Amino acid sequence: MKLGICLAAVVVLLTAMGCGSRDSNQLGAAKTDPGDMNAASAPSGDVAWTSFQDPLEQAFTLEVPRGWTVKGGMFRMGYSDHRQMVDMTSSDGKVNIRWGDLAVPTYFLPNQFHHEGEVYDLGAQAQGTVARYRSGQEFAKGYAKARFARVCPNLTAQPSTLPPILQLSTPNEATQASTGDATYTCGNRIGYVFAQTALMSGLWQATSLLSFVAPEGQVALARSIVLHANKSFQLAPAWVQKQNELDREGLAYQRLRQQKRREALNAQVREFESTMQGMRNQVASFERGQAQRQQQFQQVDNIISGITPSVDPYGNVVNAVNGPKSHTWYNPGTGEQRSSDLSPGPGWVMLTPQQ
Numbered sequence: 001m002k003l004g005i006c007l008a009a010v011v012v013l014l015t016a017m018g019c020g021s022r023d024s025n026q027l028g029a030a031k032t033d034p035g036d037m038n039a040a041s042a043p044s045g046d047v048a049w050t051s052f053q054d055p056l057e058q059a060f061t062l063e064v065p066r067g068w069t070v071k072g073g074m075f076r077m078g079y080s081d082h083r084q085m086v087d088m089t090s091s092d093g094k095v096n097i098r099w100g101d102l103a104v105p106t107y108f109l110p111n112q113f114h115h116e117g118e119v120y121d122l123g124a125q126a127q128g129t130v131a132r133y134r135s136g137q138e139f140a141k142g143y144a145k146a147r148f149a150r151v152c153p154n155l156t157a158q159p160s161t162l163p164p165i166l167q168l169s170t171p172n173e174a175t176q177a178s179t180g181d182a183t184y185t186c187g188n189r190i191g192y193v194f195a196q197t198a199l200m201s202g203l204w205q206a207t208s209l210l211s212f213v214a215p216e217g218q219v220a221l222a223r224s225i226v227l228h229a230n231k232s233f234q235l236a237p238a239w240v241q242k243q244n245e246l247d248r249e250g251l252a253y254q255r256l257r258q259q260k261r262r263e264a265l266n267a268q269v270r271e272f273e274s275t276m277q278g279m280r281n282q283v284a285s286f287e288r289g290q291a292q293r294q295q296q297f298q299q300v301d302n303i304i305s306g307i308t309p310s311v312d313p314y315g316n317v318v319n320a321v322n323g324p325k326s327h328t329w330y331n332p333g334t335g336e337q338r339s340s341d342l343s344p345g346p347g348w349v350m351l352t353p354q355q
Helices: 003-016 136-147 216-232 237-258 267-305
Strands: 051-052 060-065 069-078 081-089 096-099 107-109 117-123 127-130 156-157 176-186 189-199 203-215 307-311 317-321 326-332 339-342
Touching: 051 117, 060 081, 060 216, 060 326, 096 216, 127 237, 136 203, 136 317, 156 307, 189 216, 237 326, 317 326, 317 339
Parallel strands: 107 127
Antiparallel strands: 051 060, 069 081, 081 096, 096 203, 107 203, 117 127, 156 176, 176 189, 189 203, 307 317, 326 339
């Protein structure tokens, strides 16, 4: 999967043509590399495995735990914009593992035409974001906060007690690469992210991205599943050949596009762009489904943890700890909560459960 090489060629093309194009979103997000497996995980011998094949493009296969809810695939956003993601949730909903992430773009380096945070648009070829290079460690920390925000609003960073889940070499096409991981506590659960980022000519990518959230007692199991799934990953040769063809077509398309000769593109290209819009709608639907599942998971977690999301009289959101009395009172000055039928005194306000 030489997405970085293809798009680096496009960056050179645009620079040579003095192009001022300003937008793009995300390219081939999480290209995982099996690398050298780290043995600091519990064996997964008790897990029954089944093969998962990408249902969208039949681009890859990997092994996943039998009986888990597994969704994802190779999401195509353009000729050279393919983003793989597999989301796995245990049957009891307590463990969630994500391999890759379709929401992570290829990042184009800032220059005189494009500034940090801008969308970088390559039309039907790809979408990206303008951002300075982040190391694997920086990226893991930033991604973790976004990844676990809905599941756990009160993340607490903690030192990792285990070595990084993978040991990866620098991708051949990269001029610089680094790995990093981040561990957070979330009540009685642990959130973990591993990331590798690689810098290429004019752009950089998260070439490996793995994450999970699991109860403390199941962290070793989650790590072993991540390792097994990642090691079993295989790209389909037919898909690789087709992708190489699409990269060549995409580069030709980009030349015509930048020369303002869109009219020279045939109906096949217009049909392809229409198909890309349909895929983007599918991605949006998938993300909405993920958000709904995360909300349901949070509700279950609140019940288990004895927490009721509430608001104070000023509209501030407070996680109220359930108590034996009819009301929960909150002291904004000290952050203290108290379960009582009557106000504990001056400075206390009553919390109202969110509707």
